[in-house]
Amino acid sequence: MFKLCVFAGTTEGRRLIEFLSDKPARVLACVATEYGETLIRPAQNLAVSAKRLDEGEMQALFEGERFDLVIDATHPYASVVSENVVSACKKTETEYLRLERGEPGSAVPRCFSSTDEAARYLNGTEGNILFTTGSKELSRFSIIEGFAARAYARVLPMEDSLRLCADAGLHPSHIIAMQGPFSREMNAATINAVNAAFVVTKMSGRAGGFDEKAEAAKECGAELVVIGRPPEKAGGLSYRETLKYLQKRFGFAHRSFVTVCGIGMGGRETLTLGADEAIRSAECIIGAKRMTEAARADQAVFEAVSPVAIADYIREHGEFSRFCVLMSGDTGFFSGTKKLLPLLDFCAVKVLPGISSLSYLCAKAGLSYEDVLSVSLHGREANIGRICSVNRRVFALVSGENGAGRLIRFLADEAGLGYARITVGERLGYPDERITSGTANELKSAAFNSLSAVYIENTCPKSAAFGLPDAIFARNNEGEAVVPMTKSEVRSVCMSKLGLLSDSVVWDVGSGTGSVSVEAALISLYGKVYAIEKKHGAAELTRLNAKAAQVCNIEVVEGSAPEVCIPLPSPTHAFIGGSSGNMKEIISLLLEKNPSVRIVATAISLETVCELTECAKQFGFEETEIVCLNASRARSVGGYNLMTAQNPVYIFTMQGKGL
Numbered sequence: 001m002f003k004l005c006v007f008a009g010t011t012e013g014r015r016l017i018e019f020l021s022d023k024p025a026r027v028l029a030c031v032a033t034e035y036g037e038t039l040i041r042p043a044q045n046l047a048v049s050a051k052r053l054d055e056g057e058m059q060a061l062f063e064g065e066r067f068d069l070v071i072d073a074t075h076p077y078a079s080v081v082s083e084n085v086v087s088a089c090k091k092t093e094t095e096y097l098r099l100e101r102g103e104p105g106s107a108v109p110r111c112f113s114s115t116d117e118a119a120r121y122l123n124g125t126e127g128n129i130l131f132t133t134g135s136k137e138l139s140r141f142s143i144i145e146g147f148a149a150r151a152y153a154r155v156l157p158m159e160d161s162l163r164l165c166a167d168a169g170l171h172p173s174h175i176i177a178m179q180g181p182f183s184r185e186m187n188a189a190t191i192n193a194v195n196a197a198f199v200v201t202k203m204s205g206r207a208g209g210f211d212e213k214a215e216a217a218k219e220c221g222a223e224l225v226v227i228g229r230p231p232e233k234a235g236g237l238s239y240r241e242t243l244k245y246l247q248k249r250f251g252f253a254h255r256s257f258v259t260v261c262g263i264g265m266g267g268r269e270t271l272t273l274g275a276d277e278a279i280r281s282a283e284c285i286i287g288a289k290r291m292t293e294a295a296r297a298d299q300a301v302f303e304a305v306s307p308v309a310i311a312d313y314i315r316e317h318g319e320f321s322r323f324c325v326l327m328s329g330d331t332g333f334f335s336g337t338k339k340l341l342p343l344l345d346f347c348a349v350k351v352l353p354g355i356s357s358l359s360y361l362c363a364k365a366g367l368s369y370e371d372v373l374s375v376s377l378h379g380r381e382a383n384i385g386r387i388c389s390v391n392r393r394v395f396a397l398v399s400g401e402n403g404a405g406r407l408i409r410f411l412a413d414e415a416g417l418g419y420a421r422i423t424v425g426e427r428l429g430y431p432d433e434r435i436t437s438g439t440a441n442e443l444k445s446a447a448f449n450s451l452s453a454v455y456i457e458n459t460c461p462k463s464a465a466f467g468l469p470d471a472i473f474a475r476n477n478e479g480e481a482v483v484p485m486t487k488s489e490v491r492s493v494c495m496s497k498l499g500l501l502s503d504s505v506v507w508d509v510g511s512g513t514g515s516v517s518v519e520a521a522l523i524s525l526y527g528k529v530y531a532i533e534k535k536h537g538a539a540e541l542t543r544l545n546a547k548a549a550q551v552c553n554i555e556v557v558e559g560s561a562p563e564v565c566i567p568l569p570s571p572t573h574a575f576i577g578g579s580s581g582n583m584k585e586i587i588s589l590l591l592e593k594n595p596s597v598r599i600v601a602t603a604i605s606l607e608t609v610c611e612l613t614e615c616a617k618q619f620g621f622e623e624t625e626i627v628c629l630n631a632s633r634a635r636s637v638g639g640y641n642l643m644t645a646q647n648p649v650y651i652f653t654m655q656g657k658g659l
Contacts, residue, residue: 001026002250005062005070007085011208012099012239013073014040015281019243019321021046023252028065032081035158058088066094069249071242073099077202097245098236111203111226115140118200118227127197128152130190132213133227134202135161138168141200152194154178181209183276185268187216200225212280240283240319247318254318256347260340261324262331262354265429266294270355278324278352284317286310287326295326307336311343323347330356334376334397357453358395361425365435367455369395377403383525385415385550390463394456404448411456412440415550421457424448466519467492473515473545476537483538485513486577489631490602490649495519497600497625497653498573503527507571509561509586510534510578514542514554520575521551528553530568534560534580562589570594576601583611584618587654591619596658603650612652623655 002025006017009032020027021043029048031037037050053061062070072085082098089096112118115133119141122129131138131153138153148169155161157177165175176190187209191199199217203226204210217224237245246252259278264270271279279285284300285292292301300320304310314323331337333356341349362369373391377384378399388394388411398404404424412418418441426434426449436443467488475482486494494516500506504524508517511531521529531546531554533539539558546554557564562585570593579586583601590597603609616624628650632643 002068003065004028005030005065005067007031007070007072007074007081008040009036009074009078009081010099011281013071015239015322016071016073016099016242017041017043017046020246020252022255023250025250025252028067033158033160035156053084055084055087058084059091062088062092062094069095069097071097071099097242099242100236100238110223111228113228115227118225119143122198122200122225125198128195129198129200130154130194130196130222131200133200135164135168138164138170142168148174152176152196154190181277181280182212183273184212184215184219187213188219191216191220191222196220196222198223198225200227202227240321243321244319254321256314256318256323257321257350258314258323258325258344258347259350259352260327260331260337260344261352262327262329262335262337262356263291263294264329264355265357265360266291266328267429270360270429272352272354274352275354278350279326282322282324284320284323285326286313286323288328291326291328295324305336307340307343310340314344315346327354330354330359333358333374334378357397357425357428360428361395361423361435361453361455364425364428364433365423365437365455367423369393372455377407383521383551383553385410385417385552386522387525388415388417388420388456388458389550390461392458392461394458396454396456398452398454399450401450402447403450404452404454405444405446407454408440408446409444412444417456417458418444419459421459423455423457425453425455427451428453466495466523468515468519468549470515472548473513473518474541474548475513477540477544481537483513483535483541484578485515486602487631487646489646490629490651491515491519493627493629493651494575494600494602495523497627497651498575498598500524500573501527504572505569506530507532507565507568507574507590509565509574509576510580511542511556512538512577514545514556516575516577517542517554518545518549518551520573521546521554522549524553527572528555528569530554530565530571531556532561532565533558534564562586565589568593571597573597574599579608579611583608584615587615587619591656594656596656598656599652599654601652601654603652604647609650612650616652616654619654620657621654622657623653625653627651627653 004025005028006013007030008014008017017029018041027046029040031050032052034050037048040048070089072082074081086096115137123144128150135155148171151170152174153165153170154176155165157179199213199222201213214224247254261275261278263275279295285295286302286304288305289303292303302313310325327335327337330353331351358369358374372393372395374395375387376397378397398407408422411420420440422440422443423437470488500520500523502525504527506520506524506529508529508531511517511533514531517529517531531542533542539556542556561582574590574597590599601612603612628648630648632645634641635644
């Protein structure tokens with residue numbers, strides 16, 4: 001078990017301690033205050049010393065503990081502490097490593113080499129001053145004329161800080177006691193609140209929040225006054241270089257920490273505080289170009305969308321410890337997060353939700369989404385006409401050039417929903433976002449941006465129950481014989497016995513008019529129905545009736561079963577309305593494709609009943625049920641209504657055992 005001591009006065013120091021929390025090492029973290037102790041996350045292999053140590057105390061500590069390595073991660077301005085650590089390490093022959101802070105990414109408008117130099121400059125200016133340099137050196141600025149009236153200080157909420165502010169002559173109303181980190185928006189709000197003409201900061205690096213202060217000062221028109229930090233000790237290593245050294249020196253296994261982060265619409269106003277912190281603390285940002293640009297990160301960036309490419313990059317780049325993978329909108333709402341997470345089993349992963357396009361659009365348009373059915377047409381198939389017909393409210397993500405326009409035209413011209421109320425959100429979260437509302441008929445000629453989302457309100461939804469009237473199905477083409485059809489009463493029982501789900505894959509063998517295919521497609525909104533029919537005229541009727549019913553998830557397969565079925569995807573359910581004497585072969589193929597398939601077959605002739613009975617015995621189904629359905633329909637004769645019996649139909653339900 002290795003022994004390490006970390007003097008942790010910076011964000012990088014705390015991150016390093018977190019990195020060591022699961023390593024085979026005993027770690028002592030040395031901080032100067034009790035407040036510093038609260039910022040360090042507890043771990044079983046970690047002890048914390050919250051006490052200022054002079055050189056003699058450091059020397060005694062190093063002699064007693066015999067550390068394998070002492071890491072100096074103190075603040076660049078804590079030069080005396082660093083000198084004491086170096087001296088104590090030399091006297092005790094303890095290995096020493098200096099961890100440097102990274103340089104800030106923003107340009108520096110006015111920089112001074114010392115606090116006194118900055119104070120002399122500010123003494124010749126006018127306007128309020130916001131100090132973000134801490135409380136220890138505030139008194140050095142008291143030479144500024146009108147200091148008590150002009151100065152505002154943002155300091156840590158600690159008793160010592162408040163006392164030092166009072167000693168410097170600050171009025172209590174000019175003291176802002178807050179704990180960071182601070183976002184650009186928070187900095188800007190503070191600058192505006194005190195009407196600051198100047199913002200004084202140290203060159204604290206990106207991890208110290210320098211960039212956020214620089215951007216806020218520029219945004220608010222305040223001059224940034226920077227106190228340049230002392231030069232780093234020679235031979236210091238960056239955070240990434242320190243991790244590499246520790247891995248090589250002690251054989252510590254590298255483990256990446258990955259935050260998968262929903263960033264909302266991409267603008268700062270829809271970025272959560274947690275997401276902002278995850279982006280700021282990451283060493284490498286990964287995501288689509290649109291999202292990495294929205295993050296405005298100055299660290300390493302890898303542009304990728306594919307989950308496999310993202311996982312491979314993280315696995316191959318051990319020089320980074322913290323990654324942030326950016327996902328648009330919310331991580332749980334039609335997001336690539338679902339496919340990415342199983343690929344990151346070699347990492348420590350945290351998922352942060354974001355604001356979805358659904359919640360954002362509804363907020364902007366004053367709509368509710370508590371009973372909305374959400375669908376994605378982004379590279380997916382969906383029976384969108386039927387979905388919108390049977391639901392009051394539907395939210396659809398669209399893709400491609402004018403995807404919203406194509407959807408609206410389909411709803412108006414083919415799905416019979418021209419009256420539906422449509423709300424389209426284009427480029428949500430961007431400065432040029434646009435929200436348009438109207439009926440489908442009113443908007444069907446409009447063009448919309450490819451980055452659009454559509455909210456559909458149907459005030460007259462249809463029933464989703466099965467058992468459609470026989471009269472809606474065409475039975476023959478002009479001049480051709482009537483095609484047999486599974487009647488409504490029988491069809492209703494068969495659909496009940498099939499027990500279809502919304503994503504079922506169904507084979508309708510011997511589709512005839514396609515009445516069963518249509519019913520199945522209407523239930524399996526996100527699934528697929530394969531209508532197998534050997535007669536061309538009947539296959540055409542299936543196509544005709546599918547189009548009339550406005551379903552788009554039926555594929556007609558012409559040819560004889562089972563041969564024509566061999567290339568088809570495995571079914572979850574199958575309906576056999578006609579077998580042409582190939583019942584045994586058809587059922588054998590179904591079970592070969594999916595041993596757990598659920599089969600419903602109908603028989604009118606006794607020969608077919610016998611054939612199905614033999615199949616039920618031979619194949620050893622987990623469950624077999626046989627129902628004989630006798631239905632009668634009323635017909636008018638004179639002034640009377642007489643019941644006319646239909647052919648009795650035997651309905652076989654057979655459930656495969658599975659593997």
